[in-house]
Amino acid sequence: MKESKRLLLSGDEAIALAARDAGVALGAGYPGTPSTEILEAFAGYGGRAQWSPNEKVAMEVTIGAAFAGARALCTMKHVGLNVASDPLFTAAYTGVSGALIVVSADDPGMASSQNEQDNRRYAVAAGIPMLEPSDSQEAYDFMFAAIEISERWKIPVLFRVTTRVCHSYTVVQPHETAEPLRAASFERDIRGRVMIPPHARPAHRRLRQKLAAMQEWNESCRLNHIVEGSNSLGIITSGISFMHVREAAPDARVLKLGFTHPLPMNRIAQFAKSVGRCQVIEEGDPYLADAIRAAGIPVEGKPEIYRFGELDVPRVRRILSNDISPEPAKPPGKPPQLCDACYYRIVFESLRKRDCIVAGDIGCYTLGVLQPFEAMDTCVCMGASLGVGLGLRHVLPPDQARRVVSVIGDSTFLHTGINGLVEMVYNPPQTGHVLIILDNSTTAMTGHQEHPGTGRTLLHEPAGKVVIEDVARSLGIRRVHVIEPRSGTDDFDRLLAECLDSSELAVIIARRPCILIAKQLKQYEDQRCECPGASQAAGDCAIPGSPAPLSP
């Protein structure tokens, strides 16, 4: 990579390129807007990248790699970190031998998410350092810094980005590679790695000492800088907000924070003293403002209405002029819809016709909530359709309970729905339950990623395959049906009626490849059949793309 080359990269691509240039040995994650492109680009640049069934597993895999001394990258959207937080919190205690960079891609404004949680809180809760780049060049540069910090303090680093950093393209000049790598090698450290209470107690103290040392280091860290300007207005900011600030208040003096946990409080105090009015500009929760005020530094936060949604230049201008008048509503765009030829339509028509109470889940099929179907009654988080559906069944009067159906996609089923299926077998409702798995052989919603049920790797090469009906049957469920919903027949509808009436546990796998990529899927399958290495899975070749038998 030549020093002078100017590339126009998204933040996601810049993270991926830096990971490649910095010698990251393994990237793992689970798709989720706006993080998905990181691993795809990393693989494209020649890095080793893989999709895990969910974020918790991805976190554990990368913790393992970092225990072995390698540089590892774990990527997910903000809600993914909820799933992965269990291993993360204790990895803060164990620390790592190599580097572990955890990318959390937050989605203020919810361009495509179910909530707008602010994951900067996770850095505080877990006690790990956090970096926040403002554009693609910083995303590139900060990855090197994150690796340096992770290796220096032997701790996972939270690399927090937002939709506008991930998906905006800005100019990047890549540079030379990082410190040379050490080869991965296992070193036994039982007291450091096995978190039984007698080991974890001192580990917690070590973690707090590391944080104190990092805070000290952060006071003069190059990842924070001051943009000189008039002393009458000082602004403390980070992430994408910095860019809006520079445009909305070109004359202000700005403290731009890149290393945002633990915060460099002395530097912040000095800055606040140096200016007349000191305003904090940040998207989402008042994370900076609360922390700075708690440290006894007088700064102004933003009015509450700016907690919601993304910031942009006009909103920053409003914050600076303390304008809390109602904001002009943006005209609504055209909402997405289920594709005209999507087979999910047949399923939702049937659910609507039978007046089912639908515990839904997250994926393209969530669009079944919209007209003309309006056939979804709950959607909480990935995998929740099972548990929520079972809970409804447990307490509703029988005439209502019998109409409850859980609906989930194939990728979501393997993500966390599978645990709910175990619950269904273990604590079955008296009226039984019906689970519909919409298996379109891909993770469609986030742009068609592979998952363990497709039997292909991130790069679409043959891999082991989890056969969903086999999983269900192995749990002892007798009614497991595989069906290809087709228009012009009422096969699906009849099967659904039969299952609802049975008062037993039933799993209906509605299988048909996503029409947006049906051709591609066919090609992958053909390759899979030709590939001698995939002989073990050869028996599955007939399934996607060809009508599956209606099995009892």
Next chain:
Amino acid sequence: MKKAINVVVAGIGGQGVLKGTDILADVALRAGYDVKKSEIKGMSQRGGSVTGDVRFGDRVFSPMVPGGEADFLLVLEPTQVEPHRYMLRAGGVLITPDAVDASRLPNRKTLNVALLGTLSSHLPMAEDVWLEALRAGFAESFHEGNRTAFLAGREGRKAAGIKP
């Protein structure tokens, strides 16, 4: 160019909105400007509306065009004109499919490229830089069609007698 130029491209999924902003941003990059491009990807493939912002100049900060500050608004789908009109500044230029003579397009898929042609006639970047970016942005087999569409869009305006 001291003040950055703001362009917003709008349409619905499948029309090549994002491809259009890719090309425009690449042209600005090739011409040596600072460039930022922002898009909201979500469920664009499911027919939802899609917009992309491109800003270029000596120095660009926010990647998003502030409402009411777009110098140019390119709309590929007529129903999307009104929802996005608020983005235009007073005196800003609206470019819609009416700007090009549809009969001169090799096919409907090249509308995005044709509208870029119309836009190009307002902007300082040289024609060959546009053509280079078009060549680099698509498979070679599309280039002739794209070139035709681009030039139709670029000349369409001249034919209509509007001055850049």
